[in-house]
Amino acid sequence: GQQVMQIPQYQHVQEGEDFTTYCNSSTTLSNIQWYKQRPGGHPVFLIQLVKSGEVKKQKRLTFQFGEAKKNSSLHITATQTTDVGTYFCAGLSSARQLTFGSGTQLTVLP
Amino acid sequence: EAGVAQSPRYKIIEKRQSVAFWCNPISGHATLYWYQQILGQGPKLLIQFQNNGVVDDSQLPKDRFSAERLKGVDSTLKIQPAKLEDSAVYLCASSLGKARGRDTEAFFGQGTRLTVV
Numbered sequence: 001g002q003q004v005m006q007i008p009q010y011q012h013v014q015e016g017e018d019f020t021t022y023c024n025s026s027t028t029l030s031n032i033q034w035y036k037q038r039p040g041g042h043p044v045f046l047i048q049l050v051k052s053g054e055v056k057k058q059k060r061l062t063f064q065f066g067e068a069k070k071n072s073s074l075h076i077t078a079t080q081t082t083d084v085g086t087y088f089c090a091g092l093s094s095a096r097q098l099t100f101g102s103g104t105q106l107t108v109l110p
Numbered sequence: 111e112a113g114v115a116q117s118p119r120y121k122i123i124e125k126r127q128s129v130a131f132w133c134n135p136i137s138g139h140a141t142l143y144w145y146q147q148i149l150g151q152g153p154k155l156l157i158q159f160q161n162n163g164v165v166d167d168s169q170l171p172k173d174r175f176s177a178e179r180l181k182g183v184d185s186t187l188k189i190q191p192a193k194l195e196d197s198a199v200y201l202c203a204s205s206l207g208k209a210r211g212r213d214t215e216a217f218f219g220q221g222t223r224l225t226v227v
Binding site for chain 1: 141143145151152153154155158160165166168169201203205207214215216217218219220221
């Protein structure tokens with residue numbers, strides 16, 4: 001079945017440093033979605049990428065979808081303490097299954 | 111707009127007992143997902159419904175887990191009998207389930223935290 005790998009598992013950064021998490025799917029995706037989960041909370045949708053090579057920005061967050069539609073990345077510029085949480089990618093297969101990666105837990109040190 | 115409702119929020123049971131979780135998706139959402147999230151891991155898809163039909167249940171341990179979606183709206187997930195390794199948060203999510211655009215965005219409920227002792 002479809003597998004989605006995500007690295008790194010953990011990332012500790014000093015406030016103001018940048019952060020990147022990477023996502024790789026075993027199969028070509030219809031779209032890639034990114035979610036954020038705060039401690040004790042549930043995943044909350046951030047963005048969806050559909051087109052090959054697509055790049056989207058949300059303030060300090062930049063999302064990329066690979067040309068082959070199998071990999072993606074999330075980059076946060078100048079992290080803030082409010083960015084703390086676990087970031088998940090989720091790949092939507094052609095069969096409409098939404099498979100989550102293992103997540104990257106981000107800690108921002110003040 | 112009301113979100114995805116789940117109950118109960120917390121449940122503690124002994125191993126070999128049975129438990130059931132309930133989910134009410136957002137009105138009009140055709141797709142409903144049940145995920146199992148073990149502490150420190152990503153959500154693992156257990157079963158996906160499109161209206162009242164099963165799209166994918168390949169990772170559902172069918173010897174002990176069952177799920178149904180009544181009339182294509184509410185859904186229940188049951189575990190019988192429970193094992194210690196079933197301790198996790200069970201998340202229900204729904205989406206419009208159409209072919210394109212933001213319609214595949216999944217909205218999650220608060221989850222049910224299950225502890226098996």
